[in-house]
Amino acid sequence: MQPKTHILVVDDDEEIRLLLDEYLSKSGFQVTTAEDGVEMELFIKAKGYPDLILLDVMLPGDDGFTLCQRVRRDSQVPIIMLTAVSDETDQIIGLEIGADDYIAKPFSPRQLMARIKALLRRAHIHEDRDEQPPRTIDFGDWRLDTLSQRMVNRVTNRHHDLSGSDFALLMLFLSKPNEVLDRDTISFATRGREALPFERGIDVQLSRIRNRLGKSTEFPHYIKTMRGNGYILSVAVEYGY
Template sequence: MHKNKKILVVDDDTEIRTLLREYLERSGFSVLEAADGVSLFEQFPAEDIDIVLLDVMLPGDDGFTLCQKIRKESLVPIIMLTASSDDADRIVGLEMGADDYMAKPFNPRELLARIKAILRRVETHQQPVEVKPAANPRYYKFAGWTLDTTSRQLVREGEQQYPLTGADFALLMLFLEHPQRILKRDEISDLTRGRESSPFDRSIDVHVSRLRHRLGDDGKNPQIIKTVRGAGYVLAVEVSVADELD
């Protein structure tokens, strides 16, 4: 499944890069290395990268800045690596467009599991949620927005198209497949990332906030994705589907 998939490891610690390369290559991946932003962009996007492992603390531009630069030209999945125990670093990374994060020191097997989960999501272009047996529609329409599931573009009438990152697409698809249904945080984490969230994990809240911002939904008084206190989140608008646009 993962043969020939390319992972770009961006870390200024030579030992960490070597350990990750050896471990990931044994798991069937092709691994490229970069020690900073300069060497990163010497290989990206020239190389066909499938996922980026991006350290936060780097010489020159830090990981947050590099994540923003990557997002300006690509939706390639990004997993941030942070040595900080402070949740702030992790939350900032997610707000910058990262798909996931790992705190150092981390278990390589857990990192591998997260990489595989993200790649499965990218390869299927949809989430592992329960769907009706009928063919999946191409377009979802809701609250003045149209989502093209083939191109992963959000379109608002009279406005430009907005590409979605893998994480944003996964979350939006989950809500669109389950409108008017309260989704618990653990459920969202399990269905979009393949694991349950920890009691203090705020990444789901950050992802929801980021998606609300993309949809122009007021975070203080949201009308599209509402918070159900003590329960989770719900897509509170009507959803229609179509195979072709009018």
């Protein structure tokens, strides 16, 4: 029997923990809850990383941002940040430090489930693929290792380990080189949903990817903005198997 997908819920609100535990358990997930960063890190130390983490921003002691940064030092486990409904700053900071998505409180269980399933599909936890993805992808000065989700500059040997959402975004561009991708296409690939009006998350991700790619004399622009249409990866791509 295949083990259940394991979700770690980190929130200091006991009512929210109980509700999420009940709802997610009935939906077929294994659920562990923690009320703060201390309990979260004790669990990870004892059991290892779960398949997905729901992480509240406002926690006693170390806040969700700090905990997210610590997780990202060692793991690319999908992370959904639970944020205040009106605080766009929390949402942007969470994405900048490596969270994969955010959901604002109060949220509906169905909305949360849609976000969870989208991230798990992207993380290949519930998805059987008929086609084997390329082991490496070369583009410009860079080589992406699709198993480790690490990109290495073949000239300087500089490297970056990508979070799940950044890896999904880069893979989207690499699968469609020289093709214009609009914001909804990007949002579906990285979050499993259409882009929300005035959403800044895509801009944050694109900026982070562009900064990591940098530029060189031969490759001054990897991802170009096509004003009013979307974005395009403007370099040749080679796949290695």
